Amino acid sequence: MSPDTRRTFLLDGREIPFREGQTVFDAAMAAGVYIPHLCHNPDFEPHSSCRLCTVIVNGRPFASCTQPAVAGQDVKSDTAELNEMRRSLTQMLLVEGNHYCPSCEKSGGCRLQATAYALGLQDNHFPQFFPLRDVDASHPDIILDRDRCILCGLCVRISRTVDRKNVFAMTGRGIDTTIVVDSPTGLLADSRVSREDEAVQHCPVGALMMKGEAFTVPIGERPYDRAPINEDSVAQFQAREARLHG
Amino acid sequence: MTRLLETAAHPRALRRVAIEPLTRVEGHGKVTILLDEQNRVHQARLHIVEFRGFEKFIQGRPYWEVPVLVQRLCGICPVSHHLAAGKAMDMLVGARRLTPTAEKLRRLMHLGQMLQSHALHFFHLASPDLLFGFDAEPERRNVVGVIGEHPELAVQGVMLRKFGQEIIRHIAGKRIHGTAAIPGGMNKALTMVERDALRRETGQMIAWSRGAVATCRQILDANPHTTIFGVFPSNFMSLIGADGTLDLYDGGLRARDAMGATIFDHVDYTHYNRYIREEVKSWSYMKFPFIINLGDEDGWYRVGPLARMNNCDRINTPLAEEERQIYRAAANGGMQHATLAYHWARLIEMLHAAEGIERLLDDPDITGTDLVVKGEPALEGVGVIEAPRGTLFHHYKVDENDVVVRANLIVSTTNNNQAMNEAVRNVAASYLDGQKLTEGLLNHIEVAVRAFDPCLSCATHALGRMPLRVELVDAEGRVIDRMVKGVDGVCGEG
Structure with missing residues (x-):
């Protein structure tokens, strides 16, 4: 597609083409520009809850995953101020949960960990909350470790819109928000979830995991051992674009 | 005899000397000594003052972590x-026997x-004491001194350790804290x-390891006091192969007494708590x-290289077996009880490790994919x-949801x-x-502890600059004498 002033916008001074209906995020990633994100998975409806993908559009902040691309708009993403905000958001996520990367089976494939690396986090900055959260290991195939949940809502959305089971929901308010399971006991074992469900395949962190698969991928072959998340995300997005739109 | 010094009859009347910090596995320890007015020792204890809590905080976690x-x-x-x-x-997944490749990789x-652990301990942590003397000046009695006066030994230590770490990296993905066993x-x-x-x-590693055993043996032979330093009788426990061969990865438990008589043998280690109590x-x-069955008074034992070398009937690699026979002959076929014989036994094991690595790398199973x-x-x-430092027990119970409910x-x-307290x-x-x-006398205490545990040695021997503060305190708690060794290794009155 050749750049067309009516169908391009400026992203950090670079002209980005877009298709009708694309978001700023989608157009940027398709053009090879990484925008940090955690709650968004391009295969599913955007949610704009983590706010990591916030960009400045014509002087005002928007979540790029839900912001429609509009011809001629001036978008800023890779700025010192925005990256500092992204670092702070990531640090807050890290201290709100119990994220012990050294013993976590998701290490090397965790979007939170990889994003922290990509943003250059040196520490968590804020005091750890060390919350007391339950691990639900009742299901024979699936484990829900709320210590690692970042409340991205992906499992909630996918279970509702794709699996059509509504297994997961969020309850509580503010810092007390947590994931709950729709079953008489509140346990996964008594819910309608199964290991084939899409909702349990796309957790960006180690909160929803399959049993029996931990550490089977050796160090060096894990997703973000091969490439950092900024390169991996763009490559995967572009492959998806080629697959869906030629 | 020395067991009597565990608890003084009238501790309040004695002066207390504390050597602090000694450090243990990534932590700190201290030695306290109670003395009377004539500096006669009435009580000596090695305290481990750090609390780790691993047994507690893995409760509630899924077992595969x-x-x-x-x-x-x-x-x-x-x-x-x-x-x-x-x-x-x-055991939790019912894998009673691993595939040949998996077991050989482990x-x-x-x-x-x-x-790598034995090389680190001998060349960089223990050798300064052995090469320069226990009370040599601290400025010399450290790894930098070894580099200066015995550069070939220092380099061999680095290269042996590097080789061991490379093996670990190839298998686990990282030299330290990788993932391999599932x-x-x-x-x-x-x-x-x-x-x-x-x-x-491997050829070079075997040659260097063999040379290290010879060096250690020569040092011990040339310094007769090393054979009487920290000598005390004890029981010994280790894993042993089915035919009595040294086995560092698997086998049954064997315990022998100070005279070499069998206490128990080929015990299924899953029943360890029928034989051992804590x-x-x-303090x-x-x-x-x-x-x-020996009771807490007499049932304590030593583990580690000394115990393994005393307990095994043979080693299945030829050069290490040659050295083992020399080692046993030095004790007239009986049990070695000298604390410093730990170093000798450790290096025989290092030689065995180098030979065993070569043998495993030549085994076609090692590159299997099952x-x-x-x-x-x-x-x-x-x-x-x-x-490296001795028998290590891990015991877990999980619930029906795969979550750890108990760990020991x-x-x-x-x-x-x-045994370290006895030493x-x-x-x-x-x-x-x-x-x-x-300072030199205090280092005698450290030399004894160091022989058991390279992690302790690591901190206590950091370039000969382990900060030490020793205080003499009277019965009223008044400091009456003080000696301080700073991070610069310089001793003073503090």
Whole structure:
């Protein structure tokens, strides 16, 4: 597609083409520009809850995953101020949960960990909350470790819109928000979830995991051992674009 | 004799000398000595003052995390914790026998760890004492002194350690705290390229290890006091192969008494708690294990290289077996009881590790790709391994949801707790009793502790600059004498 002033916008001074209906995020990633994100998975409806993908559009902040691309708009993403905000958001996520990367089976494939690396986090900055959260290991195939949940809502959305089971929901308010399971006991074992469900395949962190698969991928072959998340995300997005739109 | 010095009859009337910090596995320890007005020793204790809590905080976690989590206990021998936990996890998934490739990869990784840990301990931590003397000036008695006066030894130590770490890296993905053992097997095959790269180095490693054994033997022969330093009788415990061969990865438990008589033999280690119990003493965070049928007074034992060399009937690699026979002959075929014989035994094991690595790399199974087996799941698993410093027990119980509900770890240092205390008392009684304290005399205590535990040595021997503060306190708590060694290694009145 050749750049067309009516169908391009400026992203950090670079002209980005877009298709009708694309978001700023989608157009940027398709053009090879990484925008940090955690709650968004391009295969599913955007949610704009983590706010990591916030960009400045014509002087005002928007979540790029839900912001429609509009011809001629001036978008800023890779700025010192925005990256500092992204670092702070990531640090807050890290201290709100119990994220012990050294013993976590998701290490090397965790979007939170990889994003922290990509943003250059040196520490968590804020005091750890060390919350007391339950691990639900009742299901024979699936484990829900709320210590690692970042409340991205992906499992909630996918279970509702794709699996059509509504297994997961969020309850509580503010810092007390947590994931709950729709079953008489509140346990996964008594819910309608199964290991084939899409909702349990796309957790960006180690909160929803399959049993029996931990550490089977050796160090060096894990997703973000091969490439950092900024390169991996763009490559995967572009492959998806080629697959869906030629 | 020295056991009598554990608790003084009238401690309030005595002066207290504290050597603090000594450090243990990534932590701190201290030695306290109670003296009377004539500087006669009435009590000497090694205290482990740090509380780790691993047994508690792995409760509630899924079992498959355990081998990766518990290896963080240690930065020097994480492989031992990883593999001991891995063996326990094998039981949980019903893997009664691993595939030949998986077991040989674990053994290879374990020998790599043994090689690097023993090399670190001897060349860089212990050798300054042996090469320069226990009371040589601290400025010289450190690894920099070794580099200056024995550069070839220092380089060999680095290269041996590097080789061991490379083996671990190829198998676990990282030199320290990688992932390799998973319940029922291993997560990565060794490629032919990796195998060949390692195999090219083994000849040199064996030669250097053999030279190290000879060097150690010569030092001990040339210094007769090393054969009487810290000598005390004890029981010994280790894993042993089915035919009595030295086995560092698997086998049954063997315990012998000070005269070499069998206490128990080829005991299924999953029943370890029928044979061993742990005693709690109010003055230490570390428990005191003992052999149940001998009782807590007489049932304590030593583990580690000295115990393994005393206990095994043979070694299955030729050069190490030659050295073992010399070692046993030096004790007239009986049990070696000298604390410093730990170093000799350790280096024989290092030679065995180098030979064993070569043998495993030549085994066609080592590059196989059949890595995992599973069976009937269980709710309890025990893994025991011979870590560089001794027998290491990992015992876990899980619930029906795969979550750990109970864990018991008896690490090598714990097994040696009473023995290290005995060594401290023995040396205090022999060298400090009635003497005015000097840095060199204090180092005698450290030399005794160092022989057991390279992690302790690591901190206490950091370039000869371990900060020490020793205070003489009277019965009223008044400091009446003080000696300080700063981080610059300089001693003063403080």
